Amino acid sequence: MIRVSSSQAAANGRSLYERQKHFAAALLNPDMPMPDGLVGPDREPSVRRFNVYRNNVVTSLVDTLKATFPAVRRIVGDEFFAAMARLYVASEPPRTPVMLDYGATFADFVGTFEPARSVPYLADVARLERAWMDAYHAAESRPVDLARLGAIDSRRLSQIALTLHPSVRIVRSAFPVVAIWLMNVSENAPVAIDLFRGGEHAIVMRPVADVEVRRVTVGAATFIQGLADGATIAEATALALDDDSTFDLTNALANLFATDAIAGWSERDDCDSTTMARPA
Template identity: 55%
Template sequence: MQPLAELQRSFAAALLDPALPTPAGLVGPDGKPSSRRFAVYRNNVIVGLTQTLKDAYPAVHGIVGSEFFLALARAYVVGDLPRSPMLFDYGAGFPDFIGQFEPASVLPYLADVARIERAWTEAYHAAEASPIGLSAFVEIAPDRIPAITLELHPSVRIVRSRFPALTIWQMNVDGGIPGPVDLAAGGENAIVVRPEADVEVRSIPNGSPEFIHALASGRPVLAAFEEANAADPTFDLSANLSDLILAGMVVGFGFAQEPLGT
């Protein structure tokens, strides 16, 4: 008799590979092996996971169409089983898979559109936190501002693309109207956040991704500014700080070498 773990592995493998035989021990009501019943179950699993990807990546589906998306999703599903009982966790590797899927190479921006969609899903399911406003900072002495550290909302995600991926995503969701896009016009940076009930996706300028990443890692404002300025000498510290706070992306602050507080 096979060990249970081995039976489970063979069952999981056979679910996604029609070339494999029906796992040993699976029988119908008559006590005989039931390949037909297992084939139905196998198909339901693949169809269910494909639908999960379609729901999570509506813009990608809209761009490539149902037939292409079905082939793309099935190719992904057979190589990546869910690792969590919660299906909203499934598909984290789909954007990278798209980037390596040869038939999708004619749409070089598609993986980045998928990254925006994945960031949207992660932001939607991120932990709750209460944003703070500009009034929380009014009593801070100007000479202490460079040492401020900011605690960002748990939902904040950044997607950088060398293509206008944000524009393309916007054209293909929420009633957007697809239109011509100049892929040579330059890339776009997107920030995704859910400060309240709704997920918001907006464009941010060059230098902002470096600035936000530095803040998220606990770097003080001055150090984060230096990283942003190295990426883009035109980076506007005051405008970017104000935008972060007004957009509800900051939930706490402190000072370098001091505990966070508000």
């Protein structure tokens, strides 16, 4: 157990916040010395005791990243991943006490991590894995009945904004990210994948018990992301057609309802939104 000496704390004249900030920084940075004023049960400073505590904290955060990003770890190997994760831990301490939230920015870190530049798809794999984790822990929601939407006058459909299931996430990549991810989360030996065969985009969701990862077209990915951002069906369709002139709205809507990805909808009148239907 590590204690802060009250007399030392008073003597150095630092505020509690400053001492806590310095302590937190030292925990995650092995190059920093043990903060002043820390003593063990014998009331004596102990660098060894602090280093053990520091190592346990960093190791637990690295283990959290290992559990969240197994495909990334398999791609680069345990040693590389551990080194990369430790640098991330030092630069990105936890923002909340909920460890499920930790690693939300890991994919962005991987994308700027110079030693990983030789694996250009690695950040996108990390984004897919983070989306899987977020979908797994998302709130429950009952899907809406397609028949209720079918009862709406078709002339009003352009004003309808669909509410997606809370677990829905979209991941876009210039690389075949779904194929790479699938290969590295299975027990099978890796096989060669043509990285230049074209990008893949995925919808990740957990409508019932299991997380599902499905490939979608670029137009469908843009359409679904537009809905997630609050666009109406008409607005999201326009965005999708800008990205993909072959976008099929009927097929996209049918797939969303068939996979229970729609949790409700509302009707917008200019900037106003009035709730029309919610799952019972």
